[in-house]
Amino acid sequence: MxxxxxxxxxxxxxxxxxxxxxxxxxxxxxxxxxxxxxxxxxxxxxxxxxxxxxxxxxxxxxxxxxxxxxxxxxxxxxxxxxxxxxxxxxxxxxxxxxxxxxxxxxxxxxxxxxxxxxxxxxxxxxxxxxxxxxxxxxxxxxxxxxxxxVVPDPAPGPEAHAVAGSERERLAGCFGELERDKAEAVRRAYLGGETYAELAAAMDVPLNTMRTWLRRSLLKLRECLDR
Known part of the structure; x- marks a missing residue:
């Protein structure tokens, strides 16, 4: 105006x-x-x-x-x-x-x-x-x-790297407590991005079985990391 x-x-x-x-x-x-x-x-x-x-x-x-x-x-x-x-x-x-x-x-x-x-x-x-x-x-x-x-650089420092390294070691130890095929399924699903259907076909198990594997394996990993 x-x-x-x-x-x-x-x-x-x-x-x-x-x-x-x-x-x-x-x-x-x-x-x-x-x-x-x-x-x-x-x-x-x-x-x-x-x-x-x-x-x-x-x-x-x-x-x-x-x-x-x-x-x-x-x-x-x-x-x-x-x-x-x-x-x-x-x-x-x-x-x-x-x-x-x-x-x-x-x-x-x-x-x-x-x-x-x-x-x-x-x-x-x-x-x-x-x-x-x-x-x-x-x-x-x-x-x-x-x-x-003036916010500090968010890049991780030595302490953060040490904590991250410790967490990786714990996670690797918890994966070691899973059966080999189930640990592989979790890695491929949540790190590799494969779908449940792709994993079920690749590992020759029913789709519902794969879902059960992944759900139970994740619960075991959480229990292990919480200890």
Whole structure:
């Protein structure tokens, strides 16, 4: 939605909230300088945002008034985008955080008066915390990548080779406890990849007999290795 107007972006956000707010809203703020595009005329001229007006819009948003929510968005989105951008220094991530912020505002507007903060302080706190959470997740992800880069070489060392050699000796000893034809059948089935039918034909025994041989031989091998 590159180049979309703030109105189109807001409609997409409202549709996302109306659908339950699950997942990420597929919204892209205007290209170029999003913060400038989102400023209303009052803010562009450098005037202070009207705290009583913002407080009124928050109160009406708490009742489910989408028109008031839209006005709240129009008044504050540029400021909150700037807060997120200063923390993250990444426009795309700041855009996503702004989406998260307004979803939280929609869901939690009824809690505003209980926190004792001014309306803009409350909104900025939500934006800053969301941006910090995003930054923390980004750093944790990078730390995991850095850790992956220093994982030791998985190639077996001398101790692993010694253990493997000991296991091979035990397995060879257990094979020695099987009857010769049954040991051969197990090797050819599980090491050579021959099918039961191929083995039965090659060793001139019924197919069911071959299945029984292999099942019982495997049980004996397991018992031997468990000793």
């Amino acid at each position: 590159s180049g979309s107007s703030p109105v189109v972006c807001f409609r997409a956000l409202v549709q996302h909230i109306a659908s339950g707010g699950k997942g990420k809203a597929k919204i892209r703020w205007p290209s170029g300088a999003p913060a400038l595009h989102l400023l209303n005329s009052r803010f562009r001229k450098g005037r202070n945002l009207s705290q009583p007006l913002i407080e009124e819009h928050i109160a009406r948003t708490a009742t489910g008034d989408r028109e008031a929510f839209g006005r709240l968005y129009s008044l504050t989105s540029a400021k909150l985008f700037g807060v997120a951008l200063r923390v993250l220094n990444d426009r795309a991530e700041a855009e996503e955080v702004l989406q998260e912020v307004f979803v939280k505002v929609w869901r939690n507007a009824d809690r505003y008066r209980a926190n004792g903060l001014s309306p803009m302080t409350w909104l900025i706190t939500i934006a800053r915390n969301a941006a910090i959470d995003r930054l923390r997740r980004r750093r944790e992800g990078q730390a995991e990548l850095d850790a992956a880069e």
